[in-house]
Amino acid sequence: MFRKLSQIGEFGLIEEIRKRQSAAKDVIKGIGDDTAVVSFTQNKYLLLTTDMLMEDVHFTRSMSAQEIGHKALACNISDVAAMGGRAKYALVSLGVSAQLDVKFVTNIYRGINKLAQRFDVQIVGGDTVKSSKIVINIALTGEVEKKNLVARSGAKAGDQIFVTGKLGNSFQSGHHLRFMPRQQEAQLIVKYLKPSAMIDISDGLAADLGHIMKASKVGAILEEKKIPLRVNAKIKQALYEGEDFELLFTVPKRNLTTTALRFAQKNQFQLVGQICNQENGLMLLDSRQQHTKMPLKGFKHF
Numbered sequence: 001m002f003r004k005l006s007q008i009g010e011f012g013l014i015e016e017i018r019k020r021q022s023a024a025k026d027v028i029k030g031i032g033d034d035t036a037v038v039s040f041t042q043n044k045y046l047l048l049t050t051d052m053l054m055e056d057v058h059f060t061r062s063m064s065a066q067e068i069g070h071k072a073l074a075c076n077i078s079d080v081a082a083m084g085g086r087a088k089y090a091l092v093s094l095g096v097s098a099q100l101d102v103k104f105v106t107n108i109y110r111g112i113n114k115l116a117q118r119f120d121v122q123i124v125g126g127d128t129v130k131s132s133k134i135v136i137n138i139a140l141t142g143e144v145e146k147k148n149l150v151a152r153s154g155a156k157a158g159d160q161i162f163v164t165g166k167l168g169n170s171f172q173s174g175h176h177l178r179f180m181p182r183q184q185e186a187q188l189i190v191k192y193l194k195p196s197a198m199i200d201i202s203d204g205l206a207a208d209l210g211h212i213m214k215a216s217k218v219g220a221i222l223e224e225k226k227i228p229l230r231v232n233a234k235i236k237q238a239l240y241e242g243e244d245f246e247l248l249f250t251v252p253k254r255n256l257t258t259t260a261l262r263f264a265q266k267n268q269f270q271l272v273g274q275i276c277n278q279e280n281g282l283m284l285l286d287s288r289q290q291h292t293k294m295p296l297k298g299f300k301h302f
Contacts, residue, residue, distance in 0.1 A: 032215070033151050034082040034199060035142065045149055047142035049079040055134040059177070065104045067177040068136070069111025075202070076140035077119055077181035078245045082200040083151070084190040085144030086183060087121045092138050095131030108136065119183060148190040150249070152215035155197040159250040161220060161273040162264065164189075167205055167244045168233025175230065176243035185267065189249060192263045193256075198249040204242040205272075206282060210296030212250065219280035222273040222294075224287055239284075240297060250275055 023030045028045060029037040040046035051072070055061060059068045077087045092112060096105060116123055121140070164185050170176040182200070189195055197212045205227070209220055227238050238244075251260075264271070276283075282294045 028149075029151060033153075034079040035085070037083065037144075037149065037151075040143060043146055044143045045085075045146055047080050047083055047085045047144055048139070049076055049142075050137060050139040051075040051079070052135065052137040059134075061104075061134065063177060064111075065107035066111035066114070067174075068134075069108035069113075070115050071111075071177050071179075072108070072136040072138050073112045073115045073121070073140075074179060074181050074245065076138050077115070077121070077183055078179075078200040078202070080140060080142035080144075081181050081183040081186040082198050082247060083142075083144055084148040084186055084198065085142040086187075087119055087140055087142045087181075089122050089124050090116065090138055090140045092123055092126035092136070093128070094126070094137075095129045095133070095135035097132055097134075098130060100134070112138075119181070148187075150190060150195050150198040152197050152199055152212045154195075155212050155216035155218050155250040155275045156252065157218060157275055157277050159196050159252050159275040160256060160271055161209070161222070161248070161250050161275060162193075162269045162271055163201070163205070163228065163246050163248050164267075164269055165244075165246040166228045166230040166233070167201065167246060168235070168237035168241060169230045170237075170241060170243040173230060173232070176245075179245045181245065182247045185269075186247060188263075188267065189247070189269075193249075193251050193260055195249040195251050198247060201244045201246050201248050202242055204238075204240040204297075205244075205248065206239040206294055206296055207242070208248055210282060212248070213278070213282065213296070216275075217278050219276045219278050219282065220273055221276055221280070221283045221285060221291070223285045226270060226272045228270045228272075239294070 026039040035047040035049040038046045053072050080087045164182050199208050201208045229238055283291045284294045285291055
């Protein structure tokens with residue numbers, strides 16, 4: 001039976017690919033989380049991730065080349081942060097037209113290198129190919145203490161849902177080009193709050209919470225009035241637009257001691273809802289205190 005990619009979507013395609021793969025015993029987590037997780041040392045796991053940015057999808061040529069480079073690496077570091085880890089080594093591959101200004105290309109790398117220095121990431125290789133549109137692909141490795149690994153699959157009913165910052169209006173505001181990966185915050189979260197699940201918000205709050213819900217086999221209730229909005233953002237943008245790259249994480253109530261809550265407040269981590277039973281799906285408690293069932297949709301590639 002002929003099926004178009006538009007019929008199954010990005011995550012339907014990922015599922016089609018995932019079910020055709022097999023994993024060796026040293027693969028702790030394969031396809032389906034923010035990064036792959038592989039056995040490494042006695043106390044650490046190796047993390048592997050990759051992100052591809054395409055001109056006219058994730059950026060336009062009229063945007064700052066340095067900011068485009070920044071975003072390309074920042075997306076990957078954000079994935080490593082969402083697993084509780086630290087980024088280490090990167091391979092940068094670039095597809096460009098032969099007619100593209102050399103300075104534009106060097107400025108892309110300037111943006112990559114500046115962020116790499118800030119996060120102590122080493123650029124160790126890559127590739128270049130001819131392409132009519134600019135394509136940037138970065139493959140990144142990281143590492144995480146075994147005790148600090150956080151996946152999408154650990155959330156339980158009753159866990160509290162937090163985000164690390166404001167959401168929505170990322171494209172128009174330019175936030176999607178300039179955001180700083182929440183790696184340092186992730187280190188503090190795993191140390192002081194012991195989250196049960198975590199993900200970075202790339203496809204929108206609803207879609208990415210949906211990934212946690214699917215992996216953990218739970219439902220969730222979001223409180224509209226508690227969702228922190230970026231300047232000029234609407235609630236629908238926060239829920240569905242994506243490209244915020246804040247961390248979304250769940251914390252068991254037993255971990256939310258007075259000290260832990262004070263820590264969350266000090267770092268402006270916002271409590272936005274609660275995990276519930278799977279049959280409830282995703283619900284939004286609106287300003288009128290009415291519950292509405294929400295679709296688990298977000299940014300679509302196909």
